[in-house]
Amino acid sequence: MTVMGRKRVTLSRFIIGGYLAVLSVPTGAQAAPDLTAANARLTALLDKNYPALEALYKDLHQHPELGMQEVRTAGILAQHLRKAGFTVTEKVGGTGVVGILKNGEGPTILVRADMDALPMEEKTGLAWSSKARATYEGKDVPVMHACGHDTHVAYLVGVAQALSAMRDSWSGTVVLIGQPAEEPLVGARAMLDDGLFTRFPKPDFGFAAHVSNLPAGVVAIKAGAGSSASDSYSITFHGRGGHGSMPAATIDPIPIAARFVTDTQVVISREKDPAAFGVLTIGAINAGSAPNIIPDSAEVKVNLRSQSPEVRKLLQDGTARVAKSAAAMGKAPEPTIRYLSGTGVLTNDEVMANAAVAALTPVFGKGLVFAPASAAPMSGSEDYSEFVDAGVPSLFFGIGGYDPAVLADLKAKGEPAPTNHSPFFAPKAEPAIRNAVTAIVLSIVGGVRPAAK
Numbered sequence: 001m002t003v004m005g006r007k008r009v010t011l012s013r014f015i016i017g018g019y020l021a022v023l024s025v026p027t028g029a030q031a032a033p034d035l036t037a038a039n040a041r042l043t044a045l046l047d048k049n050y051p052a053l054e055a056l057y058k059d060l061h062q063h064p065e066l067g068m069q070e071v072r073t074a075g076i077l078a079q080h081l082r083k084a085g086f087t088v089t090e091k092v093g094g095t096g097v098v099g100i101l102k103n104g105e106g107p108t109i110l111v112r113a114d115m116d117a118l119p120m121e122e123k124t125g126l127a128w129s130s131k132a133r134a135t136y137e138g139k140d141v142p143v144m145h146a147c148g149h150d151t152h153v154a155y156l157v158g159v160a161q162a163l164s165a166m167r168d169s170w171s172g173t174v175v176l177i178g179q180p181a182e183e184p185l186v187g188a189r190a191m192l193d194d195g196l197f198t199r200f201p202k203p204d205f206g207f208a209a210h211v212s213n214l215p216a217g218v219v220a221i222k223a224g225a226g227s228s229a230s231d232s233y234s235i236t237f238h239g240r241g242g243h244g245s246m247p248a249a250t251i252d253p254i255p256i257a258a259r260f261v262t263d264t265q266v267v268i269s270r271e272k273d274p275a276a277f278g279v280l281t282i283g284a285i286n287a288g289s290a291p292n293i294i295p296d297s298a299e300v301k302v303n304l305r306s307q308s309p310e311v312r313k314l315l316q317d318g319t320a321r322v323a324k325s326a327a328a329m330g331k332a333p334e335p336t337i338r339y340l341s342g343t344g345v346l347t348n349d350e351v352m353a354n355a356a357v358a359a360l361t362p363v364f365g366k367g368l369v370f371a372p373a374s375a376a377p378m379s380g381s382e383d384y385s386e387f388v389d390a391g392v393p394s395l396f397f398g399i400g401g402y403d404p405a406v407l408a409d410l411k412a413k414g415e416p417a418p419t420n421h422s423p424f425f426a427p428k429a430e431p432a433i434r435n436a437v438t439a440i441v442l443s444i445v446g447g448v449r450p451a452a453k
Contacts, residue, residue, distance in 0.1 A: 038169055038445045039363050039438070042162055046434050049161050053154045056080075057429045058128040060150035064117030064143045066134050067181030068190075070095045073115045077153055077178040084160040086176065089200070093191030097178035098200055101164060106172025107449065110206030110392055111440055112384060113156035114182035117145045123423040147420045148211035148401065151432050153178065155209060158437035169445045173201055185230060185341045188386035197390060205352065205450050207443060208384050209397040209436040211427045213417040215407055217367045218400030219360065219439050223353035224373025226396055228277070229312050230381035231304045231342035235260070235323050238333045241296035253298035254287050256330035260300060260323050261285070267318035278315055279305040279379060305379055307345055345377065346385035349393040351451045356395055359446035360439060367400075367435075380420075393450040395443065399436045401427025 056076070065073050074095045078088045086099035095115070121142040122130045132143045156176055163174055177196075181187030197203075214220060237260070239253035261282050272278045280302065287298030302319055306312040320337055327335045350373055361368045388394050402417055410417050418424040 035359060035363060035442050035446050038166070039442060041166065041169075042438060042441055045162055045165055046158065046437060049158060050430070050434060053158050053433050054429050056157060057150050057154040057433060060153055061126070061145050062128050062130055062132070064130050064132050064145045064150070065115070066119060066136055066143060067116040067184050067187060068094045069134060070115045070178075070180050073153060074178055074180070077115070077157065080157045081160050081176060084157075084164040086160060086164075092196060092199075093180065093187065093194040095180040096187065096191045096194070096196075097176075098196070099160065099176040099178075100200060101160075101174045101176075103163075103167050103173065104171040106170070107204040108173040108175060108201045109444055110175050110177065110203035110387065110394070111156065111159055112177040112179055112206065112208045112387065113152035114149045114179045114187065115153055116149060116181050116183050116187070117143050118147060118183055118421060120144050120146055120421075120423055122146070124426040126426055144423065146422060146425045147183065148425070148427055148432075149182070151211050151399075151401070151427065151429055151436070152209070154429070155433045155436035155440075158433060159440050162437060162441045163444065166441070166445065174444075175200060175203055182383055185232075185343045185381065185383040188343070188383040192386060192390055203387075203392045205349070206387060206392045206394040207397070207440045208394065209399050209440060210382070211399045211401040211432045211436070213402045213407075213419055213425070213427070214398060214400035215404045216400050216402055216428050216431055217364075217404075217435070218369055218398075219364050219367055219435055220369050220371070220398030220400070221353050221356055221360075221395070222348055222371040222375065222377065222398070223350045224347060225307060225345050225377040226348050227346040227377050227382045227385070228279075228305045228307050228379050229342070229344045229385075231306075231312070231316060232283075232340040233302045233304075233319065234336075234338045234340055235300045235302060235319075236336040236338070237298045237300070237323075237327055237330075238335065239294070239296050239298070239330075242294050244292035244294055247294060250294045251330060251332050252294050253296070253330075253332065254294075256326050256332055257285060257287060257298040257300050259329065260326040263326060264302070264319055264322045267315060267322065271318055272311060272314060276311050277305075277307045277376070277379065278311045279303075280315060280319070281305075301340070305381065307377055343381055343383040344385045344389055346382045346396060347388060348395050349450045352393065352395040352448055355446075355448045356439075356443050359448055360442060363438065363442060364435070395448065397436065397439050399432050399439075401432040403428055 081099035
């Protein structure tokens with residue numbers, strides 16, 4: 001047990017997306033709004049609509065699409081939103097979908113779901129496994145919904161259906177977004193650059209949710225920083241190609257790249273405060289074609305994760321400095337450093353987080369878990385942060401997707417639960433979709449919002 005202010009909390013530990021998080025269940029929180037009647041009504045709607053939502057999830061799972069290629073997914077989402085009474089605009093920021101429902105005076109509320117899948121082969125063995133393939137960076141690759149975005153699109157449809165049917169329970173304007181390309185962290189920015197908050201009403205606050213390998217039934221709320229900043233770079237080392245038997249006549253970019261891979265880790269081990277979070281990952285090295293040919297270039301792809309502006313700048317500056325130094329040591333030209341994509345820390349509004357805990361604890365009971373702002377955020381990243389940074393205070397829910405019995409069996413075997421981005425990731429659509437819809441809809445109906453300005 002620990003104490004936050006005057007509230008006693010019980011601590012539990014869960015794995016979120018492969019990273020350890022400390023979650024707490026508030027006890028003795030202030031009385032929540034009475035959402036009993038609204039929840040009963042929503043439950044009846046979900047009982048009626050859920051079979052179709054699960055069928056939608058399975059269809060999307062079998063037909064995944066990569067970022068900025070979500071043409072089929074976007075079309076299906078747009079069709080469902082129109083059927084629910086929303087005014088829909090497609091092709092926002094590429095393949096993005098915007099649905100608007102006006103319901104009298106009140107705040108403008110954003111609800112977002114991401115739509116894209118990953119370039120990887122599915123190994124879940126599900127009856128509705130993906131066999132889809134697509135072109136990724138010029139190569140034919142298998143495609144899988146290994147991060148749960150298929151369930152996200154389904155929950156967005158469920159939210160649309162519920163808010164449309166329950167218009168007498170809330171007022172204002174709802175802006176629902178089907179966002180492309182979350183995985184490469186470029187879709188939210190693409191929609192903003194395409195006028196998302198100028199062509200359409202700018203939201204006063206927003207909600208989103210993400211399924212993970214938390215136990216099914218869990219709805220997690222993290223106050224404050226919830227995820228890490230991410231920055232990805234392509235670094236091309238330039239050399240002078242030639243015959244493998246005559247290296248002195250060349251400038252070999254491969255040992256230069258190898259030196260960079262080794263030396264750049266010193267930025268983490270010797271320049272960063274050991275107590276501060278920071279990760280530097282070399283995700284790809286591309287060079288050469290044959291054993292007896294020295295190539296004229298070598299590309300290294302780097303990903304940086306951080307949770308503070310100071311560490312973010314340290315990693316960015318350190319990576320560039322080491323790359324230039326490695327090239328100089330190899331008597332090579334200065335490397336080409338190209339920023340690929342990135343996003344900042346996703347920060348949940350603390351007032352909204354506390355209000356949601358009060359409103360939803362009577363609904364989810366012990367399934368509602370809470371992490372205070374003082375708890376460390378997860379090391380993964382989310383480009384929903386782009387909307388927050390653009391002036392939309394928000395609450396981002398974590399949704400449990402794994403059968404507790406399956407988790408217990410894996411633990412007994414000493415095996416980890418498949419995380420998001422694993423080829424074995426297979427969350428249970430029930431109750432994940434239902435719980436995401438319930439958390440978002442009842443937060444809107446229950447008046448969860450940021451402090452008045």
